[in-house]
Amino acid sequence: MKLRKILALVLALTAVSAVALAEFDASKTIAVVSREEGSGTRGAFIELTGIATKDAEGKEVDNTYAEADFVNGTSLVMTTVAENEYAVGYASLSSVLHNESVKSIKVDGVEASTENILNQTYPIARPFNVVTKGELADPLAKDFMAFVMSADGQAVVAEDGLVPVAADAPAYTAANLSGNLSIGGSTSVAPVMELLVEAYSALNPNAVLDVQSTGSTAGVTGALDGTYGIGMASRALKDSEKEAGAVGTAIGIDGIAVIVSPVNPVENLSLEQVRQVFVGEITAWADLNQ
Amino acid sequence: MRGLFLASACVCVLAVGVICVFLFANGLPFFRAYSPVAFVSGTEWAPLRDVFGILPMIVGSFYVTFGALLLGAPVGILTAILMSRFASRPVVRFMKPAVALLAGIPSVVYGFFGMIVLVPFVRHAFGGTGKSVLVASILLAIMILPTIIQTAEAAISAVPGSYYEGSLALGATHEGSVFRAVVPAARPGIVSGLVLGIGRAIGETTAIIMVAGNNPRMPGDILKGVRTLTVNVLMEMGYAADLHRESLIATGVVLFVIVLAINFLFSFINRRRVQQ
16 A cells, blocks of 8 residues: 555656656756867867857867767767757757757758758758869879769768759779879868778778878878869868969768757747857857747 | 796886887987977967967866876776675676776777767757867866776775774674775775876877867866877877977877876875874
């Protein structure tokens, strides 16, 4: 009898807390979830949303909210956000697309989708470019680019979490060239480039390719002065660089989705609101007045 | 046969020695590029701008360890007293394996439990995000319980029966004899249990990273996040390069020195008490 009473009480309490969970209380504090220092996703996110600013010496300052919850890994960001109905986080689009436990919200009214990243309407995205000086002349560089833009190369790009740029690319047939090719530039593009080089070298064992991560600007300058056969840049080319003869080709696009719990009624934030939330200028959901 | 014993002992000593040498060899070069004083007294951690201040993490490590001890020590010591002097034999027969099991649970499981149960509980009960000093301390308190209980229980059980019987003969009650005669006699053993617990708490990483929020700023509010030294190393090692990477190894050196200092301090205290 006593046991049954306790059981009933426990059940009632569970029911009450379940109802409490289902209701979203907008007056609550926003639980900001961010990645750790050094994460590529964090680097891209703070740059694209304006969380990063430059100090007097021109060094980049990361203004991410000090009270944010810092987690080390995309999956941990998603678990944390899924588990807390007042949380907001960010993760690479490819990992969010097939995950039902979190909801990605629109930014400036644009849904985070592969399509909107390709037509450049979704704001938190950046192209991963390869940079060449005019048309490529070196046959090895030409063949490597053909591989990158082929179905095989784009599959590698997609596997690394980027949105591929060429949808119906032809398959690649190895030309089995030999020679040396030096690739250098953006530290963000380097990891996927290394995967591409690895896949290419497996098909063309006589070619020797090396990848150096030195930064986007160094990648463009290197491509222009011939230090690199192919340069890498994780941003669009500047007008001055184009005038000097640099040609940029996107090999994939890096998109970052802003995610909340599926219980959260918020559907849309402006890019400025995203910045304000992640630097801690807005701390309650009610202050967002969508 | 003697050689085998010697070789076994050498493995242990050698492991400690090799770890020391490698940790310092890899960690010390950082201090040529960055002032050690600025490193341990700086309050800002911004590795991408080459600003490395780990004072928030040092304070954070002590903060959660102290919290764990505050919650875990009374529970652990009282449990040990219960198991040694109060509980009936069937209860002890059930509790001993239960405590041993608690010690055997992997820390990632503790972390998961904290993340799924304790964090939402604290969030709903007290507000905030739930990832906090409080949850980290509660979780660590549970994790150090077996260490404290097992060491303290062994110490209390080892107190000669004559202490207890003598006290009873003088007219003291069972409770009075246990708390006034037996437990004080077991104090060195209980203290070493607490020191082992501190060692476990200050070195714990995986469970803490999942529940502490990991904010690299000075900790304050008990309901807000905190980053410990161990978390700092594990969290950023994956992406760190150059000076940033070296700074993380140097963080490990600082942690190592702190743990050594705590151990020396307590063995010093114990030795002085024995001499008295």
